[in-house]
Amino acid sequence: MSINVLLFASYADALGAPSICVDIPADATVADVLAAIRLQPGAGLLPAKPLVAVNQKYARSTTSVKHGDEVALIPPVAGG
């Protein structure tokens, strides 16, 4: 299946877009999403283990990702 991954701040700059579409297996996890992103141009600028949110909650690499989930890469936060 294909899934849209939201990108922000320095990560959006690195990959040159506010979101990218990647192909992942049907029973995928966050780790699969990250592996797919690694294949994209500019992904070399990302850290080894970027934070990921699934449906607006921080996720682990083992968190499952289903069709329709909202997935986002979260750069180091700098609010306040």
Added chain:
Amino acid sequence: MSINVLLFASYADALGAPSICVDIPADATVADVLAAIRLQPGAGLLPAKPLVAVNQKYARSTTSVKHGDEVALIPPVAGG
């Protein structure tokens, strides 16, 4: 010499006035002022050792009191 002593809040209520005039020796100290105040009607309501300020600074019982000094009894403060 006679000296005017400022009173505030509960102490002014106790002695029934915002200030009282007391007689003290010429080479007096804060302790002498307190002893003179003890003779005033209502002074029994004061604590054993009320705080005293001389010229707007907290004083000790040994602080000297000269003619023209501004002397005040300071009830327990309750600002803020």
Added chain:
Amino acid sequence: MTAAGRLTRVPIDASALIAEVSAPAHGAIILFLGVVREVNDGRGVTGIEYSAYEAMAAAELQAIASEAATKFASSAVVIEHRVGELALEEASVGIAVAHAHRGEAYAVSRWTIEELKRRVPVWKREQYVDGTQEWVDPSGRPATGMSA
């Protein structure tokens, strides 16, 4: 560096205090407000009258602001204490502090209010729902045994 302490008879203006400490060098501003609340020591309060040894209180407020700004280098501190009759939810004291960093700003703010409560000659007479009123002694002892 800004360091000011004073008494006021008019309502404390939070925005004005914030503006007074604001400067391009500061990354954090903290405003503390002490406000009249409806209950103290279990008794219903309807209002508080604040009075002060005005000349000495103003001098102590200024001294505390200056000491705070020195003790925590490069901080800005403005203190206002109100006197007169205050209703519920009105602020009796406002302390605005600013510092490059928030850790120091919190420390300055806390130090300033504790110091104010320890040494500024201000007194409050609480008015209670039952119509009585009493001078408050924060030490917990009755101020003089009198209840006017």
Added chain:
Amino acid sequence: MTAAGRLTRVPIDASALIAEVSAPAHGAIILFLGVVREVNDGRGVTGIEYSAYEAMAAAELQAIASEAATKFASSAVVIEHRVGELALEEASVGIAVAHAHRGEAYAVSRWTIEELKRRVPVWKREQYVDGTQEWVDPSGRPATGMSA
């Protein structure tokens, strides 16, 4: 009990935040403002652009306010984080807390800002006096090695 967290695109109104947490049960109100300062890590800053994962940031801000109001019982907490282009001395975040007592109010305020900095997905790009700009990584690592 008041507990609200949200993003805003307009300047943070300190007085409005204070009014929002004010209530007769509270004796202490603390407003924390994080403001844009002219220097960061030794570099001259002229302004900061804040951006956010808006839906998640708003949800996290609301969650932090609710957690704070629960963790420190009977406190009121309102958090506003601004996004967009900010000039020097403008507030990026405002946190108003109220509690019966000041000790708890300071604790709530401090906990809330630290939690916000730890988990709310907001980013800032600093603009420097030399015309460059850079995403800030508070962990000290370069965000991606990129400098746009």
